Amino acid sequence: IAGITQAPTSQILAAGRRMTLRCTxxxxxxxxxxxxxxxxxxxxxxHYSNTAGTTGKGEVPDGYSVSRANTDDFPLTLASAVxxxxxxxxxxxxxxxxxGYTFGSGTRLTVV
Amino acid sequence: QKEVEQDPGPLSVxxxxxxxxxxxxxxxxFQYFMWYRQxxxxxxxxxxxxxxxxxxxxxxxxxxxxxxxxxxxLFIRDSQPSDSATYLCxxxxxxxxxxxxxxxxxxxxxx
Numbered sequence: 001i002a003g004i005t006q007a008p009t010s011q012i013l014a015a016g017r018r019m020t021l022r023c024t025x026x027x028x029x030x031x032x033x034x035x036x037x038x039x040x041x042x043x044x045x046x047h048y049s050n051t052a053g054t055t056g057k058g059e060v061p062d063g064y065s066v067s068r069a070n071t072d073d074f075p076l077t078l079a080s081a082v083x084x085x086x087x088x089x090x091x092x093x094x095x096x097x098x099x100g101y102t103f104g105s106g107t108r109l110t111v112v
Numbered sequence: 113q114k115e116v117e118q119d120p121g122p123l124s125v126x127x128x129x130x131x132x133x134x135x136x137x138x139x140x141x142f143q144y145f146m147w148y149r150q151x152x153x154x155x156x157x158x159x160x161x162x163x164x165x166x167x168x169x170x171x172x173x174x175x176x177x178x179x180x181x182x183x184x185x186l187f188i189r190d191s192q193p194s195d196s197a198t199y200l201c202x203x204x205x206x207x208x209x210x211x212x213x214x215x216x217x218x219x220x221x222x223x
Contacts, residue, residue: 004155033210040120042200042215043156058210090155098144098163098204101211103155 003027004104006091012110013081021076021107023091029102031094032074034058034066036087037106043090049074081111115139118201118214127223131188135201135214138182142203142212145177147186150198150216159186159199191221 007022025032034046045058049068063085065077074093078085091104118135125131133147144163148156162168165179174187188195201214 040215042116042118043211043213045210048210092155098146098161099158101158103157105155106153108153 004091004093004102006089006104006107008107009105010108010110012112013078015082015111016080019078019081019109021078021089021091021109023074023076023104024072025074025091025093025102026072027093027095027102028071029093029095029100030071032068033092033094034064034074034076035090035092036060037090038087046076046089081109083111085109086111113138115212116201116203116214119217120215122218122220124220124222125191127191127193127221129191129221131191131195131219131221133186133188133199133201133217133219135184136182137184137203137212139203139205139212140182141205143206144204145175145184146202146204146211147173147175148200148202148213150200152197156200188219191219193221193223195219196221 004025030051033048035043037043044060047066049055052071089107094100116137146161147159149159150156162177165177168175172189176185198216198218200216203212
């Protein structure tokens with residue numbers, strides 16, 4: 001089934017630990033995105049990649065890093081997790097046109 | 113001023129009611145106006161989108177855009193319990209660079 005796979009689905013993480021959220025798509029979309037969703041703040045863009053080998057900063061990039069070694073994978077890394085990074089993280093990719101966005105089912109991360 | 117304003121709700125209605133969901137925005141560069149539906153513990157799914165001003169209808173759903181007032185609406189006719197979800201407005205300029213989302217309105221339709 002074509003789409004986006006995110007892993008893990010949920011995680012409890014101790015503050016200070018390093019964590020990588022995985023995102024894989026099988027639609028050969030060039031553009032990929034990481035959003036975080038928080039109550040009252042909606043979806044905010046963390047990082048994006050317009051094509052393999054390139055990345056850019058979104059609205060809330062601090063504390064996060066990404067890489068795009070190939071078209072299919074776009075991992076998000078928290079180098080040293082803090083409680084304010086407790087959130088639901090969504091990976092998305094974009095194909096052609098306005099209706100080309102596809103979102104994963106999210107990773108629910110709790111930093112304690 | 114926030115780029116997008118959306119009432120978080122929750123909005124509770126009985127089955128069969130007409131629902132009106134709204135967003136205001138401040139960025140005149142937005143040309144694409146979208147509504148996403150998000151069920152609990154799922155990612156957002158595109159419900160419908162409109163380019164520039166005007167109305168668009170798809171079954172029980174109607175999207176309206178008033179660019180002069182920077183105001184968009186989503187109407188749901190004959191609402192069903194299965195419509196219970198969070199509805200997010202989203203905006204994009206013609207460069208397709210990124211989506212800007214509202215905070216979402218939680219809708220509850222009771223049988």
